[in-house]
Amino acid sequence: MLAYIIRRVFQSALVLLVVGLVAFSMFSFVGDPVDNMLGQERTQADIERLRETLGLDQPFVVQYWRFLEQAAQGNFGLSYRQGRPVAEILVERLPATLELAFVSGLMALFGGIALGIFTAIRRRGVSANIIMTASLIGVSLPTFLIGILLIYLFSVELGWLPSFGRGEVTRIGNWTTGFLTTSGLKALILPAITLGLYQMTLIMRLVRTEMLEVLRMDYIRFARARGIREKSVNFRHALKNTLVPVITITGLQLGSIIAFAIITETVFQWPGVGLLFINAIQFVDIPVMAAYLMMISVMFVGINLIVDMLYFAIDPRLRADRTAGGH
């Protein structure tokens, strides 16, 4: 067990190193930060001086090594755009993204499970089929379009919900929250729907499939035969066995929700890390891009690692021959 964990942790570290390399190499292609940082009226001498200050005149390998060295100490340097430590900016922006991810994750989980159960139990019902089809409409349009359509309908035409930002936020220590004010809660609704819709569909379909599988199992049939009430069969017996894979998938999806928040945050001007990343790309703010990618990687690899270990712990069959993480 211990050997396995050590091996996995080692592999994860390797993964992070590779991600770092890929992320870093990408930066040499997205543009030249120097031109944006100097104004319209700068001279060639200014450019040379700046390249030297930033270390951009160094070979790629040297730049990468320096980046890794610093990153290992939690120091991602200073943002070219804001002139502040990247770590500080990330900490400042993270609450917005995490709250958005949390709400859309919850929505996706509970909405998905509820609808999944419903469509499984009423498999041939008209309403279940309508839900199944409607859910596909949500995943058949690009996220940015859904976001803009929601803004058009609920902000511009109906005037019910705000079109951008977090509304009023309350500061608690290092954390800013939109949960405590009405405007903050209202501001969460549209972005959370936009971000959560896709995951909700995913979970709903997963729950439905698993439920249908479980409902066919012998022990459920026996339970029915023993005269246990339908409700009890459905919820106490079937659902319980459905949830394990659902929770696994949800765990894996949480990371991707945060990653895919990029688009939602851009559309809704949501001041989270995704928007920060897009701004960084436009401004060729290399330290911010690097830190963001590393952060996402750590998150994904961490989740992956935990899921793998949980599998290992739960399912004894896997100890001899481990199967994949996803399913």
Added chain:
Amino acid sequence: MADTTPITAPSPAPPSRLRRAWESDLAWSFRHAPVAMASFFVVTLLILGAVLAPLIAPHDPFDPATLNLMNGFTPPGQANAFTGELFLLGTDDQGRDVFSTILYGMRISLFVGFSAVLLAMVLGVTLGLLAGYVGGWTETIIMRIADVQLTFPAILVAMLIFGIAKGITPPEYRNEMAIWVLILAIGLSDWVQFARVVRGATLVEKNKEYIQAARLIGRTPFSIMLRHILPNVLNPVLVIATISLALAIIAEATLSFLGVGAPPTKPSLGTLIRIGQEFMFSGEWWILLFPAATLLALALSINLLGDWLRDALNPRLR
């Protein structure tokens, strides 16, 4: 967006009989699923429209010399105030006929979608089989690469490849390059789910008696993978491929929104939607609505087909 799609494990029945069975069952199931039939009809119609675009489309929107800017923003079915020309679905901001542009744009979207899925499938199935059958370090390396891959959202992969490709392609090929970059980016971000499912199924299959037997009679690993294991994992692969196709077409649209998609002079459906959404408040609804509706019809039909296929191929759900 790269995502794991819920797929059930393949059925454990023996291959040859199962195959014959599902073929006829599939046909039966199709005949009794009106939604599937309708979807199939829509998809066929759209694909035909795209393939035959040069014959059907009244204009060639990809030839800039034929465009007249003064035709811009002509509403559907109305004559343009300056030129007097008439367009079935109106024109966009550059004076392009929306109907023709959709047909040509769909060609690009479908080409990107099909090629990307093909790439992902070939890559994923090969690596999945290898990982599952060979095991050991091969497996570890492949699955760790899959982890790295999952770490990078498709968007980022696309931007990375886009940037590199831009640096190394000669300028005269850059316009064509965008399409190949999209295929590569979407394909590379999508192979993991194929690999995971195939590997999982391979692990199950490889310990079965008939594989052991095949090994004993001296079949090469290559032929075992190809002739015995592959047929058993084809069902889930087919289902993933269908759903991936819809995902790939939408991913292309999303990338266009972020500015790394097809160039505006040779727009895909996604690029058309990105352009169209700028005119949502201004009253020129047709520039957004028609491409969006086409994309929705295409992706939805493919998704519905995939849905039906999954249920139909899973004997336990019948």
Added chain:
Amino acid sequence: MKKTAFLAAALLAGTAIGASAETLRWARAGDSLTLDPHAQNEGPTHTLSHQMYEPLIIRDMTGAFQAALATDWAPKADNPDVWVFNLRQGVTFHDGADFTAEDVVFSINRAKSENSNMKELLNSIVEVRAVDDHTVEFVTDGPNPILPSNLTNLFMMDKGWAEANDSVDVQQVEAGEKTFASSNTNGTGPYKLVSREPDVKTVLTLNEDYWGNDAFPLDVTEIVYTPIQNAATRVAALLSGEVDFIQDVPVQDLNRVAQTDGLVVKTAPQNRVIFFGMNMGADDIENDNVEGKNPLADVRVRRAMSMAINRDAIQQVVMRGQSAPAGMIAPPFVNGWTEEMDSASKTDVDAAKALMEEAGYGDGFSIQLDCPNDRYVNDEAICQAAVGMLAQIGVTVNLDAKPKAQHFPLITNGETDFYMLGWGVPTYDSEYIFNFLVHTRGSDRGSWNGTGYSNPELDEMIVSLSSETDLDKRNATIQAIWDVVQEEQLYIPIHHQVLNWGMAEKVGTEVSPEDDPKFKFFTMN
């Protein structure tokens, strides 16, 4: 103790009754880059700084000079190399310190220091000296008749405050440096900083002790500034009443905003011209399909390309009337602009084809056009329209549109052969255009001249402008330079941009040609 508290309460109550609190919620596409007033020479950064800091002279909302921290200024009668500025008396900084000549000397020297991004504007200044507490002399190397126009974005800081807070040196934005002055302010301006989260939200409140309390409307008592990048979201925020004022309304949404109850659109010509540049200097260019020679080096090809562009169609369809077709690369605000030159562009496809034939390119050629997609109004759509128009004369254009961060380096590094550029002229004088766009590329001048054009004779004339005191003679030289630029078809002018501000009906303001609202001029009713 109790008495003070009582007094403070009474004062607070008094202000609450006196001024009706009016919050202005303001949005635009981008945010200020830093609060250090000398660290970045960039539009949105200056706009925010103008609310809190003040220069000696400002441009009012119509673009005219107005006395700010200086009450009057003139060159010394007996020595044209010295400008004398008389400072406004009784001005205090937000922290209560008095504004004196010493602060001016400090600020100018700070803005001239190495890290400063404003130093190019102050090149001609040799020395700044305080004559007394409220008189300052600027010594220039030779007479500089246009010095005042270089000072309108040059903000005054308090020497004592900067010294006490370790902010004497300008923040080195490029090195990612953070200083006290980059996140705190202490100006003399009408508004004080309350809070700021870059790219998210900045809040300002009225400075009760502002020297101009009686001279300006100052109806806006609080400013909440939110950058909103996505155009659709920004317009939606205005339409739904979540913001009161946006600076960049997309041209296609003008009607929608204007027709919405309670909203108005105000329009004015902007001090910015949009044009295409061509690499004519190289022997052979990389991004075309002609081997061994450079089609753009032939002036007939350049003229033919200009004649193929239908500027009226671009204005009508792409810009929806919100632009003025241009014949020269100077906006009408600029000294040296003439109506004759600006209406020189003619569209004539047949004549253009004939010119191409004459130049030996009857079958055309293909070339790549580099274009930004997030910098100018409808930049990508303009380029796209140009692709169609140039196709009419056989020039096949491959359009490569990308974010400005990737586009501009191509121009300044000389890596593009055909590109779009827009130019604003903060000094309102042609010299600024010549220095950056016409002069041979070198270390001091020509940094944005991506054409490879080099004409030593012309360079000499351009250099002579900076020290020519005889305005008539200077203007004659400017005209002579323009004649060459026009004759050579150095650039293909497209149009002058028009600014569109969208706002709630209660907001009253003119649209400033520099796109920099100064909220002290705003009325709210």
